[in-house]
Amino acid sequence: MRLIFHVDMDAFFASVEQRDHPELRGRPVIVGGGKKRGVVAAASYEVRKFGVHSAMPMVRALRKCPDAVVIKPRMSHYAAASKQLMAVLDNYSPLVEPLSLDEAFLDMTGTEKLFGTPLETAAALKRDIFEATDGLTCSVGIAPNKFLAKIASDLDKPDGVTFIRHGTERQTLAPMSIRKIWGVGKKTAKKLESRMLHTIGDIAEADFIKLAGIVGERSARHLKQLARGEDDRPVVADRERKSVGAETTLSEDIRGRQQIEKHLRAQCERVARELRKKNLRAESARVKLRYSRTFRLKTRQGPMPTAADDSRTLFETTRRLLDTLELDEPIRLVGAAAFDLIAEDDTVQLALFDGERKQNAKLEKTLDAIRDKFGDKIGRGSQ
Template structure:
């Protein structure tokens, strides 16, 4: 009789021996039936932890009377948008970025709560401290999710990476009273995909033996970096599934899609060389504002842009960074989103950011009504690595 694959208990983090006798459906330590099994379970070391409906979960934690009710976190007027919602609200079709008006049409008995970002950050910092107690290699992606490289945890703590991930999430539940889902694999791409497979309070793993076969029937959008624009280009070339990418020659993909072609070739085969980087710098810094009423004129839009440019400049100053591109974001009355960018000399000056933003804005103001404006800096660098403008001038 073939022994069952290795397992981990999702309630107590025990790793029962697959060679043991007795009931293989229960944890011998705590009796739980929440055993997760996978053939490569204890040889995988890259994890992705994603908190479940983070904002809404924190609010329900602090307001127990809402535990079984639909909760939406977002603007409290009909022009606002949904920042997050609980799974009860999702069952009615509510989704993030939906207008509050539409969300209430779908789920009229939902409780709307204004976001409390300071509170969410405090919980997020505590969650990161719990993760860092198991490994210094924690790369936050946002306030509520992170990659972890748990290589070597066996030697340090005498537990496998799978057990460490379960223990981290157990501490989230015990100390922070929030829940999270776990993805485990041998690289970041697949760990992130795995964490989305079983929510909430889920645990999924993708191993080397199954990666290519698992990916083949999936839509290309499952791959990191395939956004709407690239998706349209791939679809135009008859590439809709990851298996279509697997059938393509690397040279053809590079010729057709440039450097991204090589990335797609590797990702389609479950290969990802990106490392978990605990001190990964900010990729962009931005600020935006949704208006209480639609705005159409350049002076009014420029006036709204000034305080946003000030906020971006202050954050650049705090983080010791300079921006080399200014990005303008606009959203029209009918929710069409526009982004425009302009290269600038490395800067953290609010005036420079504002001037570039207004120059971009002038090209877009044509009588359309806008409901949102934002500005930010990308292509960030540190002052010591920024090129000297005079040296550039003289070659």
Template sequence: MIIHLDMDAFFASVEQMDNPDLRGRPVIVGGSSDRGVVSTCSYEARAFGVHSAMPMVLARRLCPQAAIVRGNYRRYGELSNAIMTSLCDFSPLVEPASVDEAYMDATGLERLFGPLDELMAAIKARVFEVTGGLTCSVGAAPVKFLAKICSDVNKPNGVFILHPEKVDAFLCALPVGKIPGVGKRMVQNLQDMGIRTVGQLRHFSPEAMERRFGKWGAVLYERVHGRDNRKIETGRAAKSESAECTFAEDTRDRDFLQRMLMAHAERVGTSLRKHGYKGRTVTLKVKFCDFKQVTRSRTLEEPINATETIFQIGCQLLAELSFPQPVRLIGLGVSGFDAPANQLFLPGTGKAAGQNLDPHVEAKRQKLDAALDSLRQKFGGQAVQRGRLFTLAQQENTPERVNNGKGDGVDKKPGGGRRAQ
């Protein structure tokens, strides 16, 4: 059996625990301006329809009495580490899935901790103890994706165990949107086909699923039949590193967007070098004022972590992108840390566009990065700054997310916003 633990409204619950004045009140954690988004919210706020990733202006409208806090992300990280450490007291096979959730292989643990329900109660009690009073919800099932679904069944502060003999009945009655990875658009596509439950989706063959939904269709076919061969990964390697921010004003100013890309490249490159990673794929993310989002990627023959190179590729991707609407958000990331380059280069991209890296240029950039990293480590993050960033306004917006792909990334301090011209 696999156990999935999910903290209850983690960030908001921490704020309520640390500040007694917030207890019992609707609390929203996220960017304080109307341009921000909701990072998470308390259950009192959810009763008014507020939810994660909702624009703050809408959240304020739904729940004007809510207390809005920017969040103490260092505090969240400290508690997350305490939670993950405590889980290792029960099993060596623990996989953090994000800052507030984790999987655990519970196979054979009944010899040490008794029946599964007693083990789950002990886990909940231990988490409550090490966090100083936070609750979590725990689910157990034969495979990972079902365990994740089960942890949500009796939230908050709940427990749900799905025994193997009940998997089929449980799945068939489940709405398709409950399957992890099935988003709103896919739910709508399925509903347009008259499919609302997993039981109805089971009538499709794997070939039909793959024709309809691509590679994900093959995975989805396995999921709807209760199959998931993923094991608990105790030492997952990072898959990506990225940074993004939402602006105080929508913009088409490409010079400003390039300066933001430099800020992101600096943060991403610094983190990659700190952890000893290099990646082959650079990805640009742009969200427009109508909330339509596009991503563009370029894969190189050699892995990189030099700030200037990440920035250069990001700018090339930006230059190739048209702006049908003003830009609301821009992000930049690096991935492909250990995969060989296998991208097919089309005319105008990759090798044809001069993407072969000059080893001498890369060596100079890495030498410069090493010097800057050393100075910042010794004198602080703001000790030295690249010239391109001198004119970049620093005003508070939505929290910037820096994600290392291991599921333990947390929201960082607010990124730069655009100064009103």
């Protein structure tokens, strides 16, 4: 049985604006285009109380809430927050399927031993997102499949968690509007409602021939399947490699900078070797620690001094990032990652002006060849 999470940020664009401009917190905020011909791109929860929602014409939105603050979209800021979000999600599962800047599916099947129960995992995930994005909240839906998880994430907004457990699918879905079903737009909904099919439960109980007569056989099969809570689509990870990472879950807890750095160096060597195999260099690095007592995952990330594929540059960057983390509590996991990846050819000119980095990379490529022949026991001494 699959375990799927759907993570959906709360009023994402508007929440970013309220985070960046504290004077807007608690006020009705609309992110969108011009007041005459524009549309609402995002609406804060304060303005939603007046019936304002995304895709609504701005003129109509301002009639509903004349006191709303209208802000032009700042896409670069939303993209930056999205990058922080996706970095957190990557820490929880290798199978992350982004749907947009502010939402994604995660396949969390088989992770209970690593992260705890689904509800414990969702709570930890929400905390990590809140911290990584400097105070943005999200809602999480948990279910056996993607359709149900997306339904669930919308049931307790904002800042909520809903778990639709296996065996409760049909009773949970039955009272909901047919407009909650993927693929049921306004026109299809009107057709179905004109035949007294108003709820998902109505679709589940409807005669197939009758349903096919309204929407066609193919759509009827699709609606019937979803109305029963069935959806076999897998979570499809983004095919573009966003980062290269390595981590180790320790058999015994460690604490203190010296022990943490020992394991961090080893992870940096693994990451750097993978970068070289793929002819990639990284412009940014990330360090990851999981604490034993609270089971909380902490990450910090920052730019590299230059695009690099050697472990020394990666280690020195992640080592500095440790300064902002608590190192005296028991640690059960240490990890490192390289991201903002670029192809080897794109950095040749830059490398001409970085003799030390080139020397390190050359040495480590030589070590790669030796390890390939004699095994991974051969390593590089501390520097």
